[in-house]
Amino acid sequence: MQRRHVRYRWDRIAALGSTLALLCLLLVAWISPDETDEVELALEHPGGTVASGPIKVPASFPKQQSDISDAKQEPYKEVENEVLPCSCNKGVLRLPKNPYKGHQHAARNLPNSFFVKNDAELRAGKSRGNLVDVTDGRGYHIAPLSHSHALLLPEVKSLLEDMGQAFADELVGTKSDGTVFRVTSLTRTAKQQARLGRRNYNAINGGSTHSYGASFDIAYTDRPNNDADCSTPTRAIQKVLKTFQKSGRILVIPEKNCMHITLRP
Numbered sequence: 001m002q003r004r005h006v007r008y009r010w011d012r013i014a015a016l017g018s019t020l021a022l023l024c025l026l027l028v029a030w031i032s033p034d035e036t037d038e039v040e041l042a043l044e045h046p047g048g049t050v051a052s053g054p055i056k057v058p059a060s061f062p063k064q065q066s067d068i069s070d071a072k073q074e075p076y077k078e079v080e081n082e083v084l085p086c087s088c089n090k091g092v093l094r095l096p097k098n099p100y101k102g103h104q105h106a107a108r109n110l111p112n113s114f115f116v117k118n119d120a121e122l123r124a125g126k127s128r129g130n131l132v133d134v135t136d137g138r139g140y141h142i143a144p145l146s147h148s149h150a151l152l153l154p155e156v157k158s159l160l161e162d163m164g165q166a167f168a169d170e171l172v173g174t175k176s177d178g179t180v181f182r183v184t185s186l187t188r189t190a191k192q193q194a195r196l197g198r199r200n201y202n203a204i205n206g207g208s209t210h211s212y213g214a215s216f217d218i219a220y221t222d223r224p225n226n227d228a229d230c231s232t233p234t235r236a237i238q239k240v241l242k243t244f245q246k247s248g249r250i251l252v253i254p255e256k257n258c259m260h261i262t263l264r265p
């Protein structure tokens with residue numbers, strides 16, 4: 001009687017052990033910041049290939065947004081008079097990935113950066129001058145935003161302006177002159193971030209770098225017309241990102257739907 005009892009217990013321990021191991025694996029996958037960031041980004045860019053579920057697109061969103069999943073590199077000639085955007089993500093650009101932990105460390109250590117919990121803190125940061133309005137500039141434009149605010153830390157806004165200038169300079173004298181890169185996400189409050197993610201990973205990992213006003217995403221380059229294909233703007237944005245990354249000014253994560261950029265302190 002007793003012996004049989006012991007044998008059954010070992011069986012149970014083995015079963016329990018493998019269940020625990022499986023749970024640990026699931027937990028690690030669950031809290032992985034990079035994966036979570038990709039989920040957020042997928043939700044942030046509804047036209048992307050990995051987006052799923054019902055997502056509200058603002059009425060003012062450019063018409064071409066709905067065609068983005070087809071907007072790889074070729075079909076422009078087939079759609080007359082319509083200028084499709086050129087993708088700017090890990091599928092088309094070759095850049096080393098800086099780990100997300102480094103982005104978080106940078107975001108926390110930028111001068112006057114703070115974790116923007118909600119709209120009240122956003123307004124307070126704005127009135128202190130720690131967050132500044134961002135509007136379209138040379139070489140870049142801001143997409144209609146549904147999950148973030150067009151605000152950044154002043155130093156990050158300067159970075160964006162410098163990248164815009166560098167990008168526009170690359171295209172001067174080419175058929176692609178006038179192409180601008182599209183910024184699709186800037187500062188998100190923790191509340192907006194939580195609404196984006198399936199789970200509240202802010203509490204676990206210290207927050208998205210978007211909640212510090214330290215990051216922005218570039219998802220496309222937009223050409224003024226169909227005179228030239230995507231090759232020149234794509235090479236130009238790749239060169240700009242690489243130069244800024246190599247010089248130590250930015251950290252980059254190439255994502256499925258965009259390039260995630262964080263200023264280094």
Ligand SMILES: [Zn+2]
Nearest residue numbers: 215216217260
């Ligand atoms: Zn991002």
